[in-house]
Amino acid sequence: MLATQNNHYVETGAIANNVILQVSDYMKNVVQNKTLIILLGFQVLNNPGQSIGSPSSIDNAPAASATTHAPTVPKTEPVRGSNPYGGMSQAPAAPIMRTAGSSSSKPITPIAALNMYQNRWTIKARVTNKSDIRHWSNAKGEGQLFSMEVLDSTMDIRATFFKEAVDKFYNMLEVDKIYCLSGGRLKAANMQYNTCKSSFEITFDQNAEITLESDTGEIKHQSYDLKPISELDSVEPGAHVDILGVVKSVGEPSTIVSKKSGKELQKCELTIGDDSGGEVACTIWGDRAMGAPQEFAGTPVVAFRRARVSDFGGRTLSASGGNGTVVNPKLPEADRLRNWWQSGGNQGAVKKMSTGGMGANRFPEFDQRKNIAAIKGEGMGHSSESKPDYVSFKATVSFIKSDKEGGAWYPACMNPEDPCKNRCKVTQNTDGTFHCDRCNQSNPDCLYRYIFSATISDGSATSWVSFFDDQARILFEGMEANDLQKIYVDEAQGGMEAYQGFFSKAQFTDWVFTCKVKQEFHQDEARVKTSIQSIHPVDYAKEGRSMLNAILAM
Numbered sequence: 151m152l153a154t155q156n157n158h159y160v161e162t163g164a165i166a167n168n169v170i171l172q173v174s175d176y177m178k179n180v181v182q183n184k185t186l187i188i189l190l191g192f193q194v195l196n197n198p199g200q201s202i203g204s205p206s207s208i209d210n211a212p213a214a215s216a217t218t219h220a221p222t223v224p225k226t227e228p229v230r231g232s233n234p235y236g237g238m239s240q241a242p243a244a245p246i247m248r249t250a251g252s253s254s255s256k257p258i259t260p261i262a263a264l265n266m267y268q269n270r271w272t273i274k275a276r277v278t279n280k281s282d283i284r285h286w287s288n289a290k291g292e293g294q295l296f297s298m299e300v301l302d303s304t305m306d307i308r309a310t311f312f313k314e315a316v317d318k319f320y321n322m323l324e325v326d327k328i329y330c331l332s333g334g335r336l337k338a339a340n341m342q343y344n345t346c347k348s349s350f351e352i353t354f355d356q357n358a359e360i361t362l363e364s365d366t367g368e369i370k371h372q373s374y375d376l377k378p379i380s381e382l383d384s385v386e387p388g389a390h391v392d393i394l395g396v397v398k399s400v401g402e403p404s405t406i407v408s409k410k411s412g413k414e415l416q417k418c419e420l421t422i423g424d425d426s427g428g429e430v431a432c433t434i435w436g437d438r439a440m441g442a443p444q445e446f447a448g449t450p451v452v453a454f455r456r457a458r459v460s461d462f463g464g465r466t467l468s469a470s471g472g473n474g475t476v477v478n479p480k481l482p483e484a485d486r487l488r489n490w491w492q493s494g495g496n497q498g499a500v501k502k503m504s505t506g507g508m509g510a511n512r513f514p515e516f517d518q519r520k521n522i523a524a525i526k527g528e529g530m531g532h533s534s535e536s537k538p539d540y541v542s543f544k545a546t547v548s549f550i551k552s553d554k555e556g557g558a559w560y561p562a563c564m565n566p567e568d569p570c571k572n573r574c575k576v577t578q579n580t581d582g583t584f585h586c587d588r589c590n591q592s593n594p595d596c597l598y599r600y601i602f603s604a605t606i607s608d609g610s611a612t613s614w615v616s617f618f619d620d621q622a623r624i625l626f627e628g629m630e631a632n633d634l635q636k637i638y639v640d641e642a643q644g645g646m647e648a649y650q651g652f653f654s655k656a657q658f659t660d661w662v663f664t665c666k667v668k669q670e671f672h673q674d675e676a677r678v679k680t681s682i683q684s685i686h687p688v689d690y691a692k693e694g695r696s697m698l699n700a701i702l703a704m
Contacts, residue, residue, distance in 0.1 A: 151188045153262060153304055159194065170195040170202075175303060175368075177260060190260075190303055256332065262304035264336060264350055272332040272359075275300035275307075276369045277325050279455075279474055283316055296320055299346055300331070301373055307348035309334065314356035328365050333358040345390045345456040345470070372476065374453060376483060379428030380501050387461040390470075393454040394483055395422035396491045397446045398429065401513070403439050407571060418442035422452070422467070423500065425490040431504035432457060432467040434475065445477065449496075451488050453479040461537070465503040513686050514542030514664055516696035523610035530667040531678035538668035544688060545606040546660050547625070552653040557638050558602035558622075559631040564593040572597050598631040606663065615665060616681045624685050625656050662686040 152160065159165040175191030185208065259271040279299040286293060297310040309331070311319055323329065334352040344351055354360075377391040385391060401419040408415050418439035423429040432454060434442050446452065455474040457467040469475050478484065502518070519542045524530065530539040552558050561578070563570040563586035576584040576596050584596040600622035605612050619631060626634070629652060638649045664684040669676055 151186055153188055153190050156189065164194050166197065168199060168201055169197045177263075256330070258330070260304040261300075261302050261307045261348055264307070264348070266336055266350075268336070270332070272330055273300070273302060274328065274330050274363060275302040276328045276371065277323055278306065278372050280323060280325050283320060298323060302369055305347040306373060307350060307352060308339065308344050308346045309352040309354060311354045315354050315358060318356050319354070319358070319360060322360065326371060328363045328369060330361045330363055331358065371480060372453070372455065374455060374481070378426035379422065379424045379430050379503060380426035382428065382430060382459060382465040382503050385459045385465070387459055389459050390456040391459055393422065393432075393457055393467065394479075394481070394487060395424040395452060395454075396449050396487060397421070397452055398423050398449065398496070400443050400446050403442060416440050420446060423496070425487055425495055427498060427501050429500045429502050429504075430465060430467055432469055434469050438475070449491065450477050451479070451484045452477050453481065453484065514662060516693070516700065519543050519662075521610040522606065522608050522613050525613060525667055525678075525680060526611070531669045538666045540664060540666055540683070542662065542664045543608060544660065544662050544693070545608040547604055547657055548607040548612065549605040550653045550657055551603045552650060554602065557598075557635055557649070559598040559600050559635060561596035562599045563589060563591070564595060564597055565589050565591060573599070598635045600631045613680055616679065618682070621682045621685045626652055660688045662688060
């Protein structure tokens with residue numbers, strides 16, 4: 151039999167009748183008194199076209215002599231607890247086991263052979279990824295956990311440690327080290343969060359048995375199923391891929407607020423290319439994002455394991471956490487890619503998988519932009535009812551609507567924590583306090599945040615757009631809405647005249663915008679709304695060089 155990961159040899163015809171194989175790794179299993187050999191590692195040598203000699207089935211072979219030491223087959227014993235109706239349950243077959251290469255006296259079960267009928271098993275595997283410790287709290291109590299991914303010669307599997315097991319094992323387990331692990335409980339993998347190939351995952355408590363093993367080289371440091379970047383447009387959004395590429399550029403780290411959790415997230419966007427001619431934007435998250443400009447400087451080769459594919463702005467990637475991103479990995483493919491880059495690979499034609507709309511704070515390069523006329527000309531906002539379109543261009547702020555009663559802002563809740571995060575609108579009570587329906591709290595003050603409409607223009611068209619607080623503060627050179635509101639109501643500070651002066655100063659200034667275009671319904675009437683997602687000042691020297699290069703490339 152072939153291990154599942156080797157099925158493609160049959161599908162492609164590499165293995166057929168009479169092919170000669172050189173076997174380097176295998177396992178023996180006994181099922182219903184029949185011996186099965188499962189091939190794990192081998193090399194296809196040649197096909198002589200006919201059988202060599204007269205081989206016969208091992209079942210018809212003469213019995214082994216008394217001096218021959220046959221391998222001991224584990225005895226099939228009743229398994230307690232696997233029968234939900236009580237009593238004893240008979241395991242369907244002895245698990246596939248081998249003991250070679252382990253200092254442990256216990257037989258080793260390959261990860262690919264784990265199943266729900268086994269109560270006792272030991273795996274020998276390399277830790278390829280380990281998460282940080284996370285804390286949780288709910289109605290049942292509170293605790294801590296961490297997860298890791300381990301790999302043996304057959305496949306990888308996810309393991310999670312809870313409560314006391316975190317204190318006992320977290321510091322002991324190190325990435326890239328090999329361990330024997332037993333005493334865990336198997337359950338079906340939640341494929342929404344688990345990207346390992348095994349259909350199971352393991353839960354360990356403080357009673358687990360884990361021992362450090364010597365590294366004999368039989369287990370790879372990492373297992374990759376590499377996908378060329380130029381083929382990402384054929385990958386479904388939400389899928390996970392392994393990518394190997396050269397970091398061509400690194401964006402500035404930034405902090406965003408998650409719409410789902412309201413928590414701040416650190417991110418940094420990389421531009422990745424490979425020798426397939428493809429180029430894609432990939433986002434790094436968390437603490438690693440803040441150090442990305444230093445870590446990924448100098449165009450290194452980087453392997454991204456199980457990066458999530460998104461259709462946000464064409465095709466983009468979101469790197470997995472922990473140790474799923476490896477700089478200058480020890481792979482033959484990495485050496486090939488590095489040689490390609492150093493021999494002029496960066497000068498060839500590029501197929502850009504990510505458009506200029508990717509990323510709230512990513513600066514849209516010259517060749518990733520369109521013009522304002524593309525919003526209507528390409529029917530943006532109508533492509534999907536649930537997903538917006540994104541477009542970037544250089545334009546001029548031609549008009550700002552500042553005559554809204556009370557000022558170009560709204561009063562927001564003072565609560566900086568969940569669920570408001572200083573974003574939810576509040577109403578003023580008769581006693582002068584401000585009440586928030588979201589957190590059901592009243593405060594003596596509120597926090598003003600910008601919201602207003604404006605028109606932006608370029609050589610092709612003019613469009614109405616919506617500005618929100620983050621982008622408006624950049625437009626007004628850092629002036630907070632709270633501070634401008636105080637000027638607005640205080641004649642001693644200039645009042646309405648000073649207020650209008652800020653808007654007049656911002657008009658007829660040039661910026662590079664990224665806009666979100668989405669169809670919305672208002673009173674049963676569909677309309678396309680364009681909102682400013684990011685705003686960047688124009689570097690006229692760089693802009694001039696980019697225009698010259700575009701002309702020369704014609």
